[in-house]
Amino acid sequence: MATVESDWTLGVDAERPTLARVYDYLLGGTHNFGVDRDLAHGLLKVEPQARSVAAANRAFLRRAIRRLSAQGIRQFLDLGSGIPTQGNVHQIAREADEDARVVYVDIDPVAVAHSRAILGDDPNAIVIQADMRRPGEILADPAVRKTLDLSEPVGVLLLAVLHAIPEDDDPYGLVHGLRDAVAPGSAVVVSHLTNEDPYGTFEAFEQLSARSTTAAVARSRTEISRFFEGCDLSEPGVVFIHEWHPDPQDDPVDQHSTLILCGVAFKP
Ligand SMILES: C[S@@+](CC[C@H](N)C(=O)[O-])C[C@H]1O[C@@H](n2cnc3c(N)ncnc32)[C@H](O)[C@@H]1O
Numbered sequence: 001m002a003t004v005e006s007d008w009t010l011g012v013d014a015e016r017p018t019l020a021r022v023y024d025y026l027l028g029g030t031h032n033f034g035v036d037r038d039l040a041h042g043l044l045k046v047e048p049q050a051r052s053v054a055a056a057n058r059a060f061l062r063r064a065i066r067r068l069s070a071q072g073i074r075q076f077l078d079l080g081s082g083i084p085t086q087g088n089v090h091q092i093a094r095e096a097d098e099d100a101r102v103v104y105v106d107i108d109p110v111a112v113a114h115s116r117a118i119l120g121d122d123p124n125a126i127v128i129q130a131d132m133r134r135p136g137e138i139l140a141d142p143a144v145r146k147t148l149d150l151s152e153p154v155g156v157l158l159l160a161v162l163h164a165i166p167e168d169d170d171p172y173g174l175v176h177g178l179r180d181a182v183a184p185g186s187a188v189v190v191s192h193l194t195n196e197d198p199y200g201t202f203e204a205f206e207q208l209s210a211r212s213t214t215a216a217v218a219r220s221r222t223e224i225s226r227f228f229e230g231c232d233l234s235e236p237g238v239v240f241i242h243e244w245h246p247d248p249q250d251d252p253v254d255q256h257s258t259l260i261l262c263g264v265a266f267k268p
């Protein structure tokens with residue numbers, strides 16, 4: 001990944017941590033402020049493996065994209081895409097097809113600015129700043145319509161983001177609406193903080209995240225499974241991220257990746 005430095009700090013609120021920047025710091029990125037690093041160190045105090053949990057989530061993303069590509073999916077809608085890091089969706093998808101198309105969506109201005117700098121004038125990959133709680137606006141966006149052909153299957157990616165959507169914002173209606181809007185053969189990919197973590201560290205994640213612009217809410221396996229309603233959940237179902245088609249080439253992850261459950265389902 002080329003290093004892109006620009007005026008990414010201009011106009012950005014550096015007083016309140018954001019999930020995008022905390023996650024960036026855990027992944028070894030440099031697009032974060034002192035407040036983000038303080039929160040990340042709070043997480044690392046209760047969960048010394050927080051960095052490898054973040055890395056394991058990225059490894060799941062990589063494996064999932066490769067699986068979708070193998071199923072013939074050539075376009076992706078990445079909601080809550082985050083600050084670009086190693087192995088972004090367009091780079092992985094283009095291992096299978098150099099013309100793969102990607103729309104990145106994030107609410108965080110730093111994530112969007114840095115994505116824009118990375119993508120440049122790529123004709124097949126764009127980023128938009130939007131709130132995924134308003135999916136209708138995203139799908140109606142002319143730039144999105146130009147990049148994605150909604151009559152063809154789309155990989156809808158919701159990684160480590162639905163826990164930022166509280167019940168009041170109807171996360172299930174949001175995901176089911178997206179499912180209804182995409183063509184048969186499309187996929188829904190989810191990874192999500194879970195309260196089934198046997199070590200109980202999810203509570204500290206919830207509490208610390210409340211200091212950021214988006215509080216995280218951990219959910220149970222049953223609740224996370226609801227996101228896949230109306231789709232065919234592929235094997236091995238809703239499992240911890242290190243259990244989903246592990247790849248021997250990935251860094252070994254320890255039991256602490258039990259903080260995140262994931263799954264992949266296809267729209268019939
Ligand atoms: C923990 S990061 C995950 C990044 C990436 N999906 C991954 O798994 O590597 C969560 C991202 O979701 C974004 N996000 C949170 N709430 C959002 C919303 N309502 N609309 C769009 N993006 C949102 C945050 O800004 C952040 O970049």
